[in-house]
Amino acid sequence: xxxxxxxxxxxxxxxxxxxxxxxxxxxxxxxxxxxxxxxxxxxxxxxxxxxxxxxxxxxxxxxxxxxxxxxxxxxxxxxxxxxxxxxxxxxxxxxxxxxxxxxxxxxxxxxxxxxxxxxxxxxxxxxxxxxxxxxxxxxxxxxxxxxxxxxxxxxxxxxxxxxxxxxxxxxxxxxxxxxxxxxxxxxxxxxxxxxxxxxxxxxxxxxxxxxxxxxxxxxxxxxxxxxxxxxxxxxxxxxxxxxxxxxxxxxxxxxxxxxxxxxxxxxxxxxxxxxxxxxxxxxxxxxxxxxxxxxxxxxxxxxxxxxxxxxxxxxxxxx
Amino acid sequence: xxxxxxxxxxxxxxxxxxxxxxxxxxxxxxxxxxxxxxxxxxxxxxxxxxxxxxxxxxxxxxxxxxxxxxxxxxxxxxxxxxxxxxxxxxxxxxxxxxxxxxxxxxxxxxxxxxxxxxxxxxxxxxxxxxxxxxxxxxxxxxxxxxxxxxxxxxxxxxxxxxxxxxxxxxxxxxxxxxxxxxxxxxxxxxxxxxxxxxxxxxxxxxxxxxxxxxxxxxxxxxxxxxxxxxxxxxxxxxxxxxxxxxxxxxxxxxxxxxxxxxxxxxxxxxxxxxxxxxxxxxxxxxxxxxxxxxxxxxxxxxxxxxxxxxxxxxxxxxxxxxxxxxxxxxxxxxxxxxxxxxxxxxxxxxxxxxxxxxxxxxxxxxxxxxxxxxxxxxxxxxxxxxxxxxxxxxxxxxxxxxxxxxxxxxxxxxxxxxxxxxxxxxxxxxxxxxxxxxxxxxxxxxxxxxxxxxxxxxxxxxxxxxxxxxxxxxxxxxxxxxxxxxxxxxxxxxxxxxxxxxxxxxxxxxx
Numbered sequence: 001x002x003x004x005x006x007x008x009x010x011x012x013x014x015x016x017x018x019x020x021x022x023x024x025x026x027x028x029x030x031x032x033x034x035x036x037x038x039x040x041x042x043x044x045x046x047x048x049x050x051x052x053x054x055x056x057x058x059x060x061x062x063x064x065x066x067x068x069x070x071x072x073x074x075x076x077x078x079x080x081x082x083x084x085x086x087x088x089x090x091x092x093x094x095x096x097x098x099x100x101x102x103x104x105x106x107x108x109x110x111x112x113x114x115x116x117x118x119x120x121x122x123x124x125x126x127x128x129x130x131x132x133x134x135x136x137x138x139x140x141x142x143x144x145x146x147x148x149x150x151x152x153x154x155x156x157x158x159x160x161x162x163x164x165x166x167x168x169x170x171x172x173x174x175x176x177x178x179x180x181x182x183x184x185x186x187x188x189x190x191x192x193x194x195x196x197x198x199x200x201x202x203x204x205x206x207x208x209x210x211x212x213x214x215x216x217x218x219x220x221x222x223x224x225x226x227x228x229x230x231x232x233x234x235x236x237x238x239x240x241x242x243x244x245x246x247x248x249x250x251x252x253x254x255x256x257x258x259x260x261x262x263x264x265x266x267x268x269x270x271x272x273x274x275x276x277x278x279x280x281x282x283x284x285x286x287x288x289x290x291x292x293x294x295x296x297x298x299x300x301x302x303x304x305x306x307x308x309x310x311x312x313x314x315x316x317x318x319x
Numbered sequence: 320x321x322x323x324x325x326x327x328x329x330x331x332x333x334x335x336x337x338x339x340x341x342x343x344x345x346x347x348x349x350x351x352x353x354x355x356x357x358x359x360x361x362x363x364x365x366x367x368x369x370x371x372x373x374x375x376x377x378x379x380x381x382x383x384x385x386x387x388x389x390x391x392x393x394x395x396x397x398x399x400x401x402x403x404x405x406x407x408x409x410x411x412x413x414x415x416x417x418x419x420x421x422x423x424x425x426x427x428x429x430x431x432x433x434x435x436x437x438x439x440x441x442x443x444x445x446x447x448x449x450x451x452x453x454x455x456x457x458x459x460x461x462x463x464x465x466x467x468x469x470x471x472x473x474x475x476x477x478x479x480x481x482x483x484x485x486x487x488x489x490x491x492x493x494x495x496x497x498x499x500x501x502x503x504x505x506x507x508x509x510x511x512x513x514x515x516x517x518x519x520x521x522x523x524x525x526x527x528x529x530x531x532x533x534x535x536x537x538x539x540x541x542x543x544x545x546x547x548x549x550x551x552x553x554x555x556x557x558x559x560x561x562x563x564x565x566x567x568x569x570x571x572x573x574x575x576x577x578x579x580x581x582x583x584x585x586x587x588x589x590x591x592x593x594x595x596x597x598x599x600x601x602x603x604x605x606x607x608x609x610x611x612x613x614x615x616x617x618x619x620x621x622x623x624x625x626x627x628x629x630x631x632x633x634x635x636x637x638x639x640x641x642x643x644x645x646x647x648x649x650x651x652x653x654x655x656x657x658x659x660x661x662x663x664x665x666x667x668x669x670x671x672x673x674x675x676x677x678x679x680x681x682x683x684x685x686x687x688x689x690x691x692x693x694x695x696x697x698x699x700x701x702x703x704x705x706x707x708x709x710x711x712x713x714x715x716x717x718x719x720x721x722x723x724x725x726x727x728x729x730x731x732x733x734x735x736x737x738x739x740x741x742x743x744x745x746x747x748x749x750x751x752x753x754x755x756x757x758x759x760x761x762x763x764x765x766x767x768x769x770x771x772x773x774x775x776x777x778x779x780x781x782x783x784x785x786x787x788x789x790x791x792x793x794x795x796x797x798x799x800x801x802x803x804x805x806x807x808x809x810x811x812x813x814x815x816x817x818x819x820x821x822x823x824x825x826x827x828x829x830x
Contacts, residue, residue, distance in 0.1 A: 041728075042364045051371060067368070071728060073519040074502060111516065151775060159507035180776045182769040184588055187644040187828040195461050210643070210665030279638045280632040285661035 028089050028262055029063035033083075037093035039078025041071045046094050049123060049250050052282050055245040056273035060266070074159070075099065076110050079253075083112035087255040092120060097249040098305050102164050105309045106316055118258040119251065119302055121270040122293040124283070126204035126248040128165055129232065131212070133193055140220055141238070144200055145175035151199045154192040155181045158310035162186070166202040166244035168312045169223070172242060193217060204248055205229060205288040221245075245308055251298060267295035325447070328677035332380065332685070335725040341682045344384015345689050351385070351405075352392020355533035356525065356737070357721030358405035359389035363652040365397035365726075367659065375660040376678045382656060383682025386649045390592065390628040395694065398427045398621070399704045400540075400547055402533040402718065406524060407592030407628035409532065409755050410479075410600040414613060414620025421616055422548050424702045429563020430618050431625045432691035432698075434574060437567065438626030439687025442585070442633025443576035443680055446640075450669070453641035462773035464787050467795035468587065469767035472594050474802045475601040476756045482611075486752045494757035497522045498764025507774045519731040524593075524762060526724050526737040533720045534741025539748050540709045542661045547705040547712075560698050566618045570572045573603055573619050574626050581627030585634025586646050591764045592628045597759050599627035605805055615711065629687050634679075640669040640676060653679065699705075711811060 028245075036054065038047045050067050058065050075096050082093035095117070104114045132138045142297035144151045153170075155163035158181045170177045180198050183189040186207055194216050205228060211217040222228040223243040225236045235243035238240045252270060254263070273279055274292035283290045293301065331797040332338055332611055351362040362385045370378035393404025398415035411431065418427040449456060476491045477484055500511045501521030512518040540547070567574055577599040584595035604613050613620050635646030643664030645651035654664045669676055694701075704712070724737045747754050778785030786792045 025427075042652060042655060044655070047367075048655065051368070052661075069364075071520075072730065073516040077516055077519075088417075127662055149779075157502070158505065178776060179502045180773060181507075182773050185644065187642060188588070191457070191642055191644070192461070193396040195458050197461050203604045206663075210663060210667060214666035285663065286658055287663040304418060 019096075020142040029061055032090060033064040033066045034061070034089070035091045036065050036067045037078050037082045037091065038067055038069045038223050039071065039075040039093065039096065040069065040071055040156060041141060046075075046096065046250070048286070049288060050094055052209045052286070053123065053270075053273055053279065056276045056279050057269055059276070060269035060272040073111070076103075076112075080111035082253065083117060083255055085255045087118065087257040087259070089254070089258060091253045091264065092252055092266065094123075095251050095253045096161075097251045098160070098247075098309060099161050101302070101305050101309050102159070102161070102316060105306065105313055113256075114302075115306070116256040117253040117302075118256060118263055119253050119298040120263060120266045120295055122249055122251045122301060123270065123274060124288050125291040126206055126289055127244075128162065128202050128246055128248075129205045129208055129219045130200050130202050130221050130223075130227065131190070131208045131217040132195060132200045133196060134215055134218045136218070138199060138201070138220065140233075141173070141175070141240075144220070145170075145173070147199065150176040150178045152178045152180050152197070154183055154189040154198040154201045155179055156183050156186060156189055157181055162189075162202050162204075162249050164309075164316065165223070166238070167316050169202070169243050169246060171312075171315045173240065181213070190217065206289055209287060213221070249301075251302070265297050267298075321638050322391035324673055324677050325681070328674070328681045331674075332374075332678065332681050337377050337380050338685075340373075340380035341384040341685050341689070344381040344386075344682070345388040345686050345693065346384075347386040348388025348686065349392040349690055349693065352389035352394075353396050354719050354723050355396060355402050355404055356529040356720040356727070358393070358525070360648040360652065361723070361727050362389065363649055363656075367652065367655060368740050370656050371659055374673050375657070375672075378660070379653075379675045380677040380682045382649075382653050383679045384686045384689075386632050386653075387439055387629070387683045387686025390618070391432060391625070391687070391690045391694055394431040394435065394621075394625050395428065395701055398424055398431060399701065400712065400718065401536045403528065405592075406528050406758075407596045407631070409528065409593055409758060410596045410624035411621055412532070412753075413600065414615070414617050417614070417616035418621070419702075419705050420548055423559055423616065424548065424561040424705055425698055426566070426618060427621050428698045428701065429560035430566050430621045430693060431563075432694040433564045433567040434577070434622040434625040434696075435629045436688045436691035437574055438578045438581060439629035439632065440684055441575070441626070442582050442630030443684045443687075444633075445578070445582045445630070446633040446636050446680065449637055450640055453637050453787050455667070456586070457638050457641045459791055461789075462770040462777060463782075463789055463792050464795060465587065465589070465766060466774050467768035467786070467792055468590065469763040471799050471802065472590075472598060472759060472763045473767065474799050475598055476708075476759060478601040478605055478751065478802060478806065479597070479756060479759075479822060483751065483753065489758045490747065490752045490754065491756040492762040494760025495764045497527075497757075498761045504765065504769040515732075517730065521765070522761065523733060523736060524758070525727060526733045527711070527740045527761060528593075528758055529720050529724055530737040530742075531744035531747075531758060533716060534737060535744025535748055535754070537713045537717050538741065538745040541713045544709060546708055554772065560695060563618070564695070567622055570619050570622055570666055573622050576602060576606070577623040577626035578630035581630030582637075583691070585631030586637040588638060588644060588646050591647050592631045593762055594759065595631045595634075595787065596624035596628040596753065599623040605802070609807075632683055632687075636676075636680070639664070643668045645768070663727065666772025694713075732812035 036050055037051050040046045054065050070081050085091035100114050103110055138144050153166050186203055188199050190211055193201050219232040221244050222232055222234045224234045225244045271292050274290055347362050350359040371674055389405055390407050393408035394411050396402050396404035397408040401412050401416040403409040415427045476487055500518050555734040580599045583689050584590050600623050604610050635650045637642045638646045639650050645654055657664050660693045664729055721734050724733050744754050775780055
């Protein structure tokens with residue numbers, strides 16, 4: 001009951017705000033509110049970016065957008081519910097990529113066909129870096145790989161994108177590691193490094209930055225093609241070519257068979273929202289690395305990612 | 320940082336019109352607390368979209384109001400109808416409900432209100448003291464300590480199940496089995512889901528708890544008929560509220576122990592208020608010279624869990640100010656609100672967002688005290704619930720609880736799980752199995768398993784020598800040994816008296 005009151009207050013505010021901006025003739029998107037599915041509970045990274053984008057998106061579309069959290073089954077329940085909706089442009093969702101890509105490569109049942117999703121836009125891309133404790137003697141990947149024992153690296157779950165990136169990238173250079181998984185969140189996994197129970201962790205640069213700034217952690221390499229953080233070598237210059245292909249995306253999808261014109265308009269609205277000063281300011285404060293990409297490029301990116309992770313099926317199955 | 324900031328925060332809340340947000344939060348928190356199945360997390364989750372349009376500080380006031388008020392709200396339901404309003408009130412039913420049945424609900428509510436308010440204040444004061452060393456404190460607790468803490472919680476089950484140890488352990492074993500369902504934390508493998516997507520996330524705590532306590536209790540009441548307490552002239556005149564208030568001061572050691580346990584457990588992510596109040600209760604039973612008086616309406620059994628579940632909010636902020644990580648479900652959402660306002664929580668959260676953090680702390684304190692004041696003022700009418708005919712009470716509570724369960728995540732399967740657990744819970748009442756031990760094992764099972772595996776990995780499978788090298792871990796091991804030995808030693812010492820006391824019938828004779 002309370003939920004309805006909450007939503008309707010927001011809806012009412014949003015409706016009055018967008019009334020003026022509403023285009024005169026168009027049918028879509030003004031029949032009913034657009035449902036923006038978040039496949040996780042409120043408060044997380046996916047939830048946050050959707051709610052931050054919501055007002056700017058409403059402004060760009062001239063329509064009402066209502067975020068809806070459908071958590072469950074590791075995020076696949078919400079994604080599957082987007083997939084099964086009518087492709088009328090009134091249901092869109094944010095997708096966990098490359099999380100679903102990896103599950104797909106492993107042949108796990110996602111409850112939907114990832115290849116058939118209509119991709120609308122990529123909002124943000126996070127790049128990874130490897131961090132060690134600030135006062136650790138480890139200064140490079142070589143150091144990490146020559147401890148005389150397998151290096152311990154912390155992660156949330158074995159299926160998390162950073163765990164996947166950790167295991168694949170270190171297997172690529174034949175460096176033995178123990179991936180200590182089960183930490184409750186990426187912050188917990190980083191604190192494990194500070195406690196000293198693991199040697200290093202691979203995490204998005206933006207997440208690591210706050211602990212680097214506070215003097216708790218130190219970066220030894222960024223998984224990027226060029227300089228990303230002052231004074232920290234990037235993987236390309238060190239000769240680890242493919243490392244920069246590991247990243248974490250906030251990508252928007254819709255049910256299969258979405259008409260092209262609606263897809264284009266949604267895509268443009270997302271790009272316009274991402275360029276708005278409000279979103280730019282928000283992203284800067286919240287440490288979100290915006291990388292707005294339109295529909296066709298997002299689709300190309302998705303198939304590129306599938307191909308990339310498919311090569312490492314053996315490593316992923318081995319765990 | 321420190322006192323001046325705190326004073327500023329108090330002045331800010333007193334002089335701006337923002338105190339209204341605290342009051343609003345308290346009102347919401349009390350309602351969500353009273354209704355079984357709804358809790359502080361639900362209230363905050365539903366508030367998130369609304370806070371987006373608010374100033375961050377006002378959002379903090381609202382969040383603090385909700386956080387501070389829910390657990391007292393939940394104790395009202397626990398005492399009056401034997402159904403914890405929120406998960407952390409589960410231990411309050413043990414002694415709160417027998418008091419209500421004896422017509423002493425006023426005494427219990429007075430004690431719960433005072434213990435909640437003081438527990439909340441003690442929790443916040445502890446937080447303020449520990450803020451400068453919060454970081455070091457959080458770093459002291461690694462997987463080994465988490466594992467030992469869960470083990471301590473599991474051994475405490477033996478204490479809570481006094482007189483029916485075997486049944487308590489059987490219920491706990493069922494709880495542990497249920498905790499294995501879903502995605503395994505370390506490898507991400509699916510276990511015991513039987514092909515159902517719903518079970519990926521495991522057996523949900525809130526539907527289980529609501530079913531086990533609310534639904535089963537309603538079945539029990541419906542079959543019995545009548546009303547919770549027998550209406551008599553003298554009990555209708557609510558007496559004992561002030562006596563309840565005073566009882567907390569009389570048992571100040573219980574209050575402080577409960578608050579301390581609450582703060583510590585609150586600071587440990589993943590354990591939460593249910594475990595905190597349970598441990599506060601069991602440790603109070605252990606420390607008591609008369610452990611057999613518990614479960615039959617000992618006021619101390621209300622004070623301990625209620626001080627703990629309010630103190631845990633202060634404790635849960637310790638990891639938040641140290642590293643920007645949540646110590647509880649509520650603080651997780653609180654951090655979500657910060658992120659929504661373009662603030663990235665981290666180790667610098669306290670430095671950069673002093674205003675918001677201290678605003679939350681002040682709101683939390685005000686809410687704990689305010690909610691209790693409202694509770695004391697309205698207690699005389701609340702108690703009338705116990706005289707309502709069950710034919711009216713039962714359908715209302717069932718409908719409201721199941722609606723709450725559905726609203727939580729919008730999953731119809733949650734409602735089904737809740738009903739199934741309700742039936743199981745009723746069978747457990749009928750055959751005299753303790754229900755809370757099942758729930759506690761369900762909460763602890765996941766953390767226990769996860770941290771056990773992690774400890775093995777980080778210690779290169781040399782777990783014992785690793786534990787012995789960590790001071791806090793050694794203290795926890797000693798605590799576990801003591802918990803296991805104490806009942807045996809006590810039995811030796813008071814063998815005869817205990818046996819006689821145990822033969823007193825467990826159920827209250829009906830007047």
